[in-house]
Amino acid sequence: MQCRRGFTLIELMVVLAIVALGTALVSLALPDGDRNVLARDGARLAALLESARAQSRVAGVPVQWRPTASGFAFDGLPATAPPLPSGWLDARTRAVGNAPVTLGPDPIIPAQAIVLQLTGSATPPLRVATDGLRPFEVEDVPP
Template sequence: MPTSVPGSSATAAPSRLRASGFTLIELMVVVAIIAIATAGVSFAIRDSAAAQLDREAQRLSALFESARAQSRTSGVAVVWHPVDGGFRFDGLPDKALPDHWLSSGTYVQGGPAIVLGPEPIIGRQSVVIASTAVPQRSLRIETDGLRPFTVTEPTP
C-alpha cells in the first residue's frame, strides 16, 4: 500500500489562494458598456429644437398634400393662410385638418398664401418656416406645381 510522504503533492494543501474581486479588464468592460448604453439613451431622448423644426416642416408638407388631394376630390379651391399661432385652410370643413403648430415657437417668414387646388397642376409655390428656439435656421416647403411639396434648406 502506498504511503504518502509529507510535503508531496498528493497530500499538500493548495499553496496559493486565489484573490477574490474583479480584474481591471472586467471593470473596464463594464464601464464601456455603461458608457455605450448612456450614449444610446441620450440620443434616443434628445429632442432638439432643430429636430422639432424638421418635424413641423414635414408635417406641413403632408398637410399641404392632404389639402391638395381634398381640393381635387371636392372640386373646391383650398387656400392655406398663416395666422397668429397657427394656420388656416380655407375651403375645407372646420377641423378637417389641424390648424396649429406642434411647437409654440414656430412661425412663417413672410406669410404668403398657398393655393392648393382644385386644378391638378398648381403654380410654383413655397413657404418658409422658422422657430424662435433656433432663429438662425429656417426650412422651405415648396412645390413646382407638378410634384409633391418637399422640404429644403432655403438658399441665402
C-alpha cells in the first residue's frame, strides 16, 4: 500500500476560501478613514461653536463664525476672551456654501447649520447644526 503525502486540491481550495472570507470580513470591519477625519473636524467645530456661544453670552456681545480660505474665524470675541483656533485639523476639510453663523448673546439663537465636506473624497458631507436651543451637534446631511 502506498502512503500519500500532502494535501488534496479540495483541501487547499477550502483553506483558500476560508482565508478569503476572513479577509473580506476584516476589510468590512475597518473604519472609513475619511469619514473619521470629517467626524473629528465636525466634533471639534461643534465644541468651538459652543465655546464661542458661551463667551458671547458672558460678554453680552454677538460673536460670528465665518468660513475663510484656510479654515474659519470667529469675529466679535471680547479681547479678554482666550482666542479660539481658526483652522481645520485636516487640510482637506471645507465648509460648503455657508453663510456666517451668529452665536448669541441671547440664550436662544436661530436654527443654524454648517455643512462640512472633504475635498477630493467621496465621503458624504456632515452638518454641524443646532435648533437654536440645544448645543451644536454633528449629524448626517439628509439626502
